[in-house]
Amino acid sequence: MSFLTIIQIIFFIALVGTTFYLAFRKFKEIYDNVNMGKPETINSTMGFRIKSVLLIAFGQKKMFKITFPALLHLVIYASFCITQIELIEIFIDGFFGTHRFIYHLSEGTFINSFYIFVINFIEILSLLTLFVTIAFILRRTIFKINRFNKPEMKGWATKDGLIILAAELTLITFIFMMNGGDSALHIQEHGKDYGFILSGVLGSMLSDLPTGLLHFIEKLGWWGHIITVMAFILYLPYSKHLHILLAFPNTFFTRPEAKGEMRNMPAIQHEVQSMMDPSFVVPETEGEVQFGAKDVYDLSWKSLLDAYTCTECGRCTAACPANQTGKKLSPRKIMMDTRDRMEEIAACKKEHGPDFVDNKTLLGDYITGEELRACTTCNACVEECPVSISPLNIILELRRNLIMEQSDSPAEWNNVFANMENNQAPWQFSPSDRLNWTEELN
């Protein structure tokens, strides 16, 4: 083993080790942030959970509500999954200073043909991904797809999307540099390429170049690829792109109830029960409670996991009746705000210690009453989400706080509440008139 190889192994181990250590720290922070939320039991069977993951996350069922972008997305998704196979070999080569370990180990066996088949599959998908990535960049820049150009997408959110797409372009370039350079070297040495169709063509074009330069191209591709992958892993927890991981747990915990069902509030149920039936004893544990959610701490952990899972695709916002008619409400913004607020709290705690409390809250500093009041609770956002997020759940919990803790209610609603209390109807009709409609009958 040459001195240069040993240096490379040390560098590789340092790179991977540092990346995994830093990534682990950040992912642990996200895990802790999700656990800031309140407990919620997801009452689903294991069968339902597995089915949800297979259909919604793996099967991308909801994505196919809009066919064209779903197909484009499927190419990148498939490409991403299958490329991990080549990454296994890259890791082996990196750790042991070998070159195409699996290829050489399997030479002369059927596994070798399978290896070549897999690399071909990866290369073809990578080429398709190149086109799709360009299409996605165009969709976000030139074509101005409406849902990518809402106010909440200004600044970082749009940059984040473009950074990810640029990283994909970089990855594909490095893969073809690596495989193309390597194929050219193989041609120089053996008179033919590995049997990789695309990089074989590339290799035959490059095979007249000096061997030293080809080694450089191959190494640059190899290192460029692995460094981009490591950078990607580090960037992921800061990015909307986290959905590639969290889509799986989030669909696993899909709420099984009918979408129309709103969570009960046992504390208020029992309080009202004790008013109506003086013999009813309110359970002890429900002493001091806050109604609804004012900040991320008051939301369920599932809502917080929802926020980290959101990839800001905006299908919820595009389907939202309030947003379509120019109201301020955007379900996507609700999810983005929730995540931003969690990150803000985490940053504050890091800086000032775990007991630090700032004077901000999700409700008010991030999300306004106007946005919340525009919601028709129609469930279009929940229906649209490709990864089982419910913006509605957050909206309703914040509304509860707005009404019950802050008494921030439009006058019309206050009249409705009063009517409901006094007349048992939202309108000011006497309960004794409930059967007046029967006069129309005969």
Added chain:
Amino acid sequence: MQYKVPVLSELVAEGKTPDVIFWVGCAGSFDQRAQRVTVAFTKILNQLNINFAVLGTEEACTGDPARRAGNEFVFQMLAQQNIATLNGYGVKKILTTCPHCFNIIKNEYPALGGQYEVLHHSTYLQQLINEGQLKVEGGPFKGKRITYHDSCYLGRANEIYEAPRSVIEALDADLVEIDRSKANGLCCGAGGAQMFKEDEPGDKRINIQRTEQLMEVYPDIIAVACPFCNTMLTDGVKNENKQDEIKVVDIAELVAQANKY
């Protein structure tokens, strides 16, 4: 036929027990337009000799607008009052023409001790048609273009998409679907207690947006299965000055009119 509306308390006093309760709802009781739907559905129940009763003055709002607005106290008071009434009479099965009442009694009352079999009238009518108990004459609607507007609380909230459509199909009419229907349907703008307040600032009212979508298929009739959708879309059609050409009609009214009840 002399139509009757048996009231539960009176039936019980006579020692009788109804098979089902017709939950009329606040809109069905007080809103002039929705009252006509209540009347139509009552006529169907009478014509089929269904052993039903209404709660009458003992019925209270289910609490839906309060809960959705965020006022859990008002919801709990009304819900617990209703559940006490229903359980007191030992009610087992409830029919309603309002998707909001349907959703909340079916999905949210059980947590408070109210367990009932709850059917929206679209499902009930579909069952009656399938069982052959209800025959629908296609006559007056033959060849009419009818489009159906999905109520959110029936559709996405409870995944009932086919029942109202199968009722319309029994009419021998031409059911035309718009692009945004079923799970992709747009709200009429009334849900989540929006019915009871002005829209938040924006460019357009939601009911206008929805009415425009429905008008794209040039319907003679916009069929609905919710009293609030009915109000919102009736206003939307009026806003477009199309009230003479396009009628907004509940599926119960369609059946009653078809059969000349």
